[in-house]
Amino acid sequence: MEDMIFYDRMQFAFTITFHYLFPQLTMGLSLMIVYFKWRFLRTQIDKYNDAAKFWMKIFALNFAMGVVTGIPMEFQFGTNWAKFSELTGGIIGQTLAMEGMFSFFLESSFLGLFLFGEKLMGQKLHFLTGFLVFLGSWASGYLIIATHSWMQYPVGYEILENGKFVLNNFGALFSNPWLMPAFLHNQMGSLITSSFVVAAVGAFYLLNNKHSEFGKLFVKTGVIFGLVASIVVAFPTGDWMAKNVAIHQPVTFAAMEGIFETEDGGAEIILIGQPDVENKKLDNKIAVPNVLSFLTYQRWDAEIKGLNEFDESVHPTNIPGLYYSYHIMVGLGTIFIGLLLLANIQLFRKKLYETKWILWSLMFMLPFPYIANTAGWYTAELGRQPWLVYNLLRTVDGISPTVSSGNTLFTLLGFIGLYLLLGLLFIMLAGKIINKGPETTKQI
Amino acid sequence: MELFWYIVLMTMLTIxxxxxxxxxxxxxxxLFFAKKERDKKAIRNAIGPFWDANEVWLIAVGGVLFFAFPTLYASSFSGFYLPLIMILWLLIFRAIGLELRGQIHNSMWEAIWDKAFGISSLLLALFFGIALGNIVRGVNLGMVTDGVSAHEPHFFFLPLWNSTFSPHAEHLGIIDWFTLLLGVIGVVALAIHGANWIIFKTNSDLNQKLKQVVFNLNIVLLILVIISLFSWHIIDPKPFHNFVKYPWLWIFPIITFTGLFGLFKVKSFKKDGFGFLFSTLFLFGGLATTVSSIFPNLLPSTNNVNPSLTVYNAAAHEYGLSVGVYWFVIAAVLVAIYMVIQYRVFKGKMDDVGYGEH
Known part of the structure; x- marks a missing residue:
C-alpha cells in the first residue's frame, strides 16, 4: 500500500511546495504595497507611490504564478485523493468552496482594477482596490488554514456508518482552537518573506549605488516589518502552536523535538543532533536540560513523553524529515530575529545604510525565509502523518482507488517539467524588473 | 436542498x-485570424482585465461541486484523471502566455507566447466539449466486466481512447467519435463567441472580417448541431424523455436556436454587442438543454449493474447543504457587486487599456 501512495504523495508535496513559494510573497507583499500606497496618500510624496508601483509589477508576476499553480491544488483533491474527498467533502468542501467564493473573486476582480485602473479611478479608489486585494489574499489564507486545522484537529463532525464524515456544527470549523494560532503564525511567516524580499532588493540597490533613494526606503521598511513579524512568529504564535501540538498530538511533538526516551525530572531541548530511528536514539546531540519542559508547560520538571512510549503504528512516517523540518524552521527564525535586531539598532543609530556587512547579509538572506516557511509547512504536514484526518483517517485510505501509479508518475513528471520552466521564467523576469528598478514620477 | 445546489452548480457552470x-x-x-500586431493587441486588450476573474468561476465551480456533491467530485475527477491534469497544464500555458508576453519586447519571445495562448485556448475548448460529451454518454461506473464490478460502484477510470473510438464499447475511452463531435462543436461555438466579444469590446480593423467569420462558422455550427442531434439518438434511445415529461423545458432548445439563427444576421446588427448576446443565448440554451435531458443524472452509468450518479445519491449531507446556503447567498451578492464594478470601470471599447505593457 505504501508504494501505491508514494507518487500521489510526491505529486501533492511537489505541487504544493512549489505553489506556496508564491502566495507567501503575495500575502505579505500586498500588505506592504498597501502601506506604501497609504504613506503616499498621507504625505503626497511621489517616492511612496513609485515604490508601490514598482512592487505591484513584482506582485502581478508573482500573483500570476500563484494562480496558475494554485488551480491544480483544488483539482488534486479529486484526481489523486478521491476517497478522502468523497469521505470528507461535506466538511472540507465547505471551507474550500468558501475560499473560491469569498477570496478568489475578490482578489481577481480587484487585481485587474488595481493594476490597470489607477488613471481611471483616482488615488483613493486605487488605494481601496489595493486594500481589497490584500483582504482577499488573507481571507484565502484563513480559509485554507481553517481546512488544514480541521485535518489536524477535527471538530464539528460525526461519522456515518458508511464511513462518511458529515458536518454537524458549522461554527466549530471557525472556533477550532487550532485555527487562530496557525493562521497568525502563517501570516507572520508570509510577512517575513515579503520583508526580506523588499529589504534584499533595497540592499542590492544600495550596494550597487543605484536607485539609492528607493534602496533606503526598501531596506528601512523591510527591516522594520521583518523584525515585528519575526518576533510575533515565534512568540506568541509559534509558542501557542507548539503547545497545541504538545497537548493534542504528543507523538508528533516528541518526533519534532527528537525526544525518544521520557526523562524523569523534565525534558531537554535539542539544538542539534541526528535522529537514528532504527536504534531509537539521537546522535551527536547538543541539548540544554529541562528547557523544553519549561517552554511547554512553564515547569522545569514537567514530563514530556518520548517516542518510545507510543505504538509504532501511530509514529509519524518520516521522523527524521519531521525533526529536521522543525529544527530548520526554528533555527532560521532565530537567525532572522538576530539579524533584524542588529539592523534595527543600526537604523536607529542612523548607520544602517553604511553598515555594509548587514546589507550583504540582508541580500543573501533572500532564499531563507522561503526555506523557513516551507520547513514550517513540512513540520505540520509530516507531523500529521500517517493520518489525513488526525487519528481518524489514514493517508493510505484516502487515495483514488482507480488511478494507477503509472498514471500518477506520468503527471508528476509533467508537473516537474512544467514547474521547472515556470520557475526559470519567474526568476528571469523578476530579475529583469528588479534590475531595471523603480521609475520616478516625472514632475510636470 | 440537493435540487437547490444542483441549480446553483449548473448556473455557475453556465456562467x-x-x-x-x-x-x-x-x-x-x-491564433487563426490576427496576423498584424495591431489586431493581436486589440484582442489582448479586450480580454486582459477579465480573463483572470473569468477563470475564478472554474475554481468556484470546482469548490461548490466538492462541497455539495462530493461523491461526484471524487468519482469524476479521479475517473477523468489524465484529461483533467492536461486541462490544468493547458490553463497554465495559456495564463503565462497572456501574462508573460509583454514582459520582454522581442519578436521571438512574443511569437512563442502568442502561439502558447492561441493553441492552448483551442485545445481547452476542444477538451471541454469532449468533457460534455463524456457526461452525456456516461461511463462504466464501478468498471464492470462480465457483470462484475472491479471497484466501488461510483468509481471508474477512463483512458484517453480505446482502439475502436466507439461510444458503445464495453471499455470506453474519453475520446470517441461522439465526444469528439461535441469537442469540435465546442471549438466552433467558442470561436464564434470570442469573435463576437472582440467585435463588442474593440474598434479593431479586424471587426468587419470577424463578422464574416462569425457568419461562416455559424453555418458550420448549424450543420454540426444537426448531426449531433441525430447521433444523440444512437447514444441514448430516448434523449427527450424529460422534455415529454416537463414540456416547459422546451424553452431551452428554443433559446439555443434563437441564438443560432440570430447570429446569421450578424452583419446587419445595429449595435456591436448583439452578436455576443446571441452567442451567449446559444451557449446557455445548449448547456441547459444537454443537462436537463439527462436529469436527474449527473453522470450516467453505461452498465446495468451500478446505478447512475444522480443529484440525490451524489449529494452531501443535509445539514452541510443547508448551512451552506447562508454563506453562499452572501458570497453571491458580493460577487455580483464585484462584477458590476469591474465591468463598469472597463466599460465600452477597450482598445486603450494597455494590458500587459510594462
Missing part, C-alpha cells in the same frame, strides 16, 4: 462557460 468561453474564443480567433 463559467459564457465568460471564460469568450476569452478561449478570443484565443482561437487570435
Amino acid at each position: 463559467y462557460v459564457i465568460l471564460d468561453g469568450y476569452d478561449f474564443g478570443a484565443g482561437i480567433i487570435h
Whole structure:
C-alpha cells in the first residue's frame, strides 16, 4: 500500500511546495504595497507611490504564478485523493468552496482594477482596490488554514456508518482552537518573506549605488516589518502552536523535538543532533536540560513523553524529515530575529545604510525565509502523518482507488517539467524588473 | 436542498462557460485570424482585465461541486484523471502566455507566447466539449466486466481512447467519435463567441472580417448541431424523455436556436454587442438543454449493474447543504457587486487599456 501512495504523495508535496513559494510573497507583499500606497496618500510624496508601483509589477508576476499553480491544488483533491474527498467533502468542501467564493473573486476582480485602473479611478479608489486585494489574499489564507486545522484537529463532525464524515456544527470549523494560532503564525511567516524580499532588493540597490533613494526606503521598511513579524512568529504564535501540538498530538511533538526516551525530572531541548530511528536514539546531540519542559508547560520538571512510549503504528512516517523540518524552521527564525535586531539598532543609530556587512547579509538572506516557511509547512504536514484526518483517517485510505501509479508518475513528471520552466521564467523576469528598478514620477 | 445546489452548480457552470468561453474564443480567433500586431493587441486588450476573474468561476465551480456533491467530485475527477491534469497544464500555458508576453519586447519571445495562448485556448475548448460529451454518454461506473464490478460502484477510470473510438464499447475511452463531435462543436461555438466579444469590446480593423467569420462558422455550427442531434439518438434511445415529461423545458432548445439563427444576421446588427448576446443565448440554451435531458443524472452509468450518479445519491449531507446556503447567498451578492464594478470601470471599447505593457 505504501508504494501505491508514494507518487500521489510526491505529486501533492511537489505541487504544493512549489505553489506556496508564491502566495507567501503575495500575502505579505500586498500588505506592504498597501502601506506604501497609504504613506503616499498621507504625505503626497511621489517616492511612496513609485515604490508601490514598482512592487505591484513584482506582485502581478508573482500573483500570476500563484494562480496558475494554485488551480491544480483544488483539482488534486479529486484526481489523486478521491476517497478522502468523497469521505470528507461535506466538511472540507465547505471551507474550500468558501475560499473560491469569498477570496478568489475578490482578489481577481480587484487585481485587474488595481493594476490597470489607477488613471481611471483616482488615488483613493486605487488605494481601496489595493486594500481589497490584500483582504482577499488573507481571507484565502484563513480559509485554507481553517481546512488544514480541521485535518489536524477535527471538530464539528460525526461519522456515518458508511464511513462518511458529515458536518454537524458549522461554527466549530471557525472556533477550532487550532485555527487562530496557525493562521497568525502563517501570516507572520508570509510577512517575513515579503520583508526580506523588499529589504534584499533595497540592499542590492544600495550596494550597487543605484536607485539609492528607493534602496533606503526598501531596506528601512523591510527591516522594520521583518523584525515585528519575526518576533510575533515565534512568540506568541509559534509558542501557542507548539503547545497545541504538545497537548493534542504528543507523538508528533516528541518526533519534532527528537525526544525518544521520557526523562524523569523534565525534558531537554535539542539544538542539534541526528535522529537514528532504527536504534531509537539521537546522535551527536547538543541539548540544554529541562528547557523544553519549561517552554511547554512553564515547569522545569514537567514530563514530556518520548517516542518510545507510543505504538509504532501511530509514529509519524518520516521522523527524521519531521525533526529536521522543525529544527530548520526554528533555527532560521532565530537567525532572522538576530539579524533584524542588529539592523534595527543600526537604523536607529542612523548607520544602517553604511553598515555594509548587514546589507550583504540582508541580500543573501533572500532564499531563507522561503526555506523557513516551507520547513514550517513540512513540520505540520509530516507531523500529521500517517493520518489525513488526525487519528481518524489514514493517508493510505484516502487515495483514488482507480488511478494507477503509472498514471500518477506520468503527471508528476509533467508537473516537474512544467514547474521547472515556470520557475526559470519567474526568476528571469523578476530579475529583469528588479534590475531595471523603480521609475520616478516625472514632475510636470 | 440537493435540487437547490444542483441549480446553483449548473448556473455557475453556465456562467463559467459564457465568460471564460469568450476569452478561449478570443484565443482561437487570435491564433487563426490576427496576423498584424495591431489586431493581436486589440484582442489582448479586450480580454486582459477579465480573463483572470473569468477563470475564478472554474475554481468556484470546482469548490461548490466538492462541497455539495462530493461523491461526484471524487468519482469524476479521479475517473477523468489524465484529461483533467492536461486541462490544468493547458490553463497554465495559456495564463503565462497572456501574462508573460509583454514582459520582454522581442519578436521571438512574443511569437512563442502568442502561439502558447492561441493553441492552448483551442485545445481547452476542444477538451471541454469532449468533457460534455463524456457526461452525456456516461461511463462504466464501478468498471464492470462480465457483470462484475472491479471497484466501488461510483468509481471508474477512463483512458484517453480505446482502439475502436466507439461510444458503445464495453471499455470506453474519453475520446470517441461522439465526444469528439461535441469537442469540435465546442471549438466552433467558442470561436464564434470570442469573435463576437472582440467585435463588442474593440474598434479593431479586424471587426468587419470577424463578422464574416462569425457568419461562416455559424453555418458550420448549424450543420454540426444537426448531426449531433441525430447521433444523440444512437447514444441514448430516448434523449427527450424529460422534455415529454416537463414540456416547459422546451424553452431551452428554443433559446439555443434563437441564438443560432440570430447570429446569421450578424452583419446587419445595429449595435456591436448583439452578436455576443446571441452567442451567449446559444451557449446557455445548449448547456441547459444537454443537462436537463439527462436529469436527474449527473453522470450516467453505461452498465446495468451500478446505478447512475444522480443529484440525490451524489449529494452531501443535509445539514452541510443547508448551512451552506447562508454563506453562499452572501458570497453571491458580493460577487455580483464585484462584477458590476469591474465591468463598469472597463466599460465600452477597450482598445486603450494597455494590458500587459510594462
